[in-house]
Amino acid sequence: MALKCREIPELPGLGAIHLRGGSSGVDNTVRWPYLAENRSFSNWVRGGELVFVTGISSHRSPANLAECLHEGRDCGISGLVVLTGDAYIGQLPAMLSRLADGLAIPLFEQPYSLPLVDVTETIARAIVASERAQEPREGGLAEALIASIGSHQLERLTRQYLPGLDGALMDSRDLLEAWLNERGNQCAMAEALGCHRNTIRNRMNRLVEEMPPKAEPNEYFKTLVLAHLLSRP
Structure with missing residues (x-):
């Protein structure tokens, strides 16, 4: 938009x-x-x-x-x-x-x-961000959603459903991207990120620890992954 x-x-x-x-x-x-x-x-x-x-x-x-x-x-x-x-x-x-x-x-x-x-x-x-959001991209369901609701509305929704976790989302982009690319395989994620498997496990555990007190872990993680997908550069 x-x-x-x-x-x-x-x-x-x-x-x-x-x-x-x-x-x-x-x-x-x-x-x-x-x-x-x-x-x-x-x-x-x-x-x-x-x-x-x-x-x-x-x-x-x-x-x-x-x-x-x-x-x-x-x-x-x-x-x-x-x-x-x-x-x-x-x-x-x-x-x-x-x-x-x-x-x-x-x-x-x-x-x-x-x-x-x-x-x-x-x-x-x-302006540049809004123009990019309107550009058709390959396999662009996420891009179509962003173009439909607008980047500013997306930011508001992210703050609403991930309150106080903007920083966690930014800090975990590489981890979430690796999780998507490697289908959750922590050994493959560690190799992709050039770190030890225990580092991946610890970072995944920290994501769960940072979630809101009343959040359901599976729903929270799905929301985090969706927010990452929709806010990819």
């Missing part, structure tokens, strides 16, 4: 970004983040961009911010993110939120304290 505007504040580390207007357009697809350094950006976008304005290289008055929204509508951008803080753009004018509502363009506010490079990198990674 393509990344939507409504998902931006839900991405890891982006909780400080808030939607301030244009809620009717939150299902707009984000094709790519774009930093607008000039007063006008119409010559530099192709549609679907999430446009960021900072006021650092070009002064952004309330009137110019309104122009950005109008220009964004004409260019088909997915949304507008305004960085606010004491240094440049102090706060979003109320009229800007109302204008965003009228134009149905999602208007986000991002504090300057949140590094823009981290924000754009996180968004770019999410």
Whole structure:
């Protein structure tokens, strides 16, 4: 599933970004983040961009911010993110939120304290991941499921059914992959991973020890293997 505007504040580390207007357009697809350094950006976008304005290289008055929204509508951008803080753009004018509502363009506010490079990198990674999830792959039932529910929903389901065990899943990827490839044969798993059979046995035992108190071991292990299969790189 393509990344939507409504998902931006839900991405890891982006909780400080808030939607301030244009809620009717939150299902707009984000094709790519774009930093607008000039007063006008119409010559530099192709549609679907999430446009960021900072006021650092070009002064952004309330009137110019309104122009950005109008220009964004004409260019088909997915949304507008305004960085606010004491240094440049102090706060979003109320009229800007109302204008965003009228134009149905999602208007986000991002504090300057949140590094823009981290924000754009996180968004770019999410876009690439969503595109990869949509690519047809050989024998792709797992890929079809991911494409159907979306990578972010998959992460939420993993946290729901494996609470507090994200780390265990990451640390056990090689073990689970070997278990699948060698059909549970611990001698073959040890050879594949270049370790002693006792190491495999101990690691398998630790997986059981880390499961939630009320979990049924067989169901827990099946859930762990399924989560591994669905979250393969």
